[in-house]
Amino acid sequence: MLQSGIWKGKLAVADLLERKGCNEFTLLEDKLSVGGQLFEIWWYVYDGNNHILAKSKNHPNALYFFLLEPGDLFAVNDFRIYLETGELTYPIATFYKKNGR
Numbered sequence: 229m230l231q232s233g234i235w236k237g238k239l240a241v242a243d244l245l246e247r248k249g250c251n252e253f254t255l256l257e258d259k260l261s262v263g264g265q266l267f268e269i270w271w272y273v274y275d276g277n278n279h280i281l282a283k284s285k286n287h288p289n290a291l292y293f294f295l296l297e298p299g300d301l302f303a304v305n306d307f308r309i310y311l312e313t314g315e316l317t318y319p320i321a322t323f324y325k326k327n328g329r
Contacts (some may be wrong), residue, residue, distance in 0.1 A: 239289050241281060245272050257304045259285075262311045269304050282307050
C-alpha cells in the first residue's frame with residue numbers, strides 16, 4: 229500500500245482524479261462490502277503508473293491508495309483480503325499455451 233488517510237469533506241473520486249491530471253480511470257466496483265462497510269474501488273493512471281484507489285462510502289471517507297508495479301496483478305477481492313488480513317497477497321498468473329492447455 230502506498231498511502232491511506234481520511235477525507236473529511238464530500239468527495240467525488242472522478243473529480244479528484246481529474247483535478248490531479250488523471251485522464252485514464254475507471255470505477256471497478258461500486259459497492260464492495262467488507263466487514264459491514266461499503267467501498268468504491270477505482271483504477272487510474274497517474275504519472276505513467278497504474279494505481280488503485282479504494283474509498284469507503286461511510287463519512288468521513290477512508291481512502292487507500294495502492295501503486296501497482298509493472299507486472300502486478302490486482303483483483304477487487306484483493307482489497308477485501310488486505311482489510312481482513314493486513315497483507316496483500318499477490319496472485320500467481322497462470323499462462324496457457326495457444327491450444328488452451
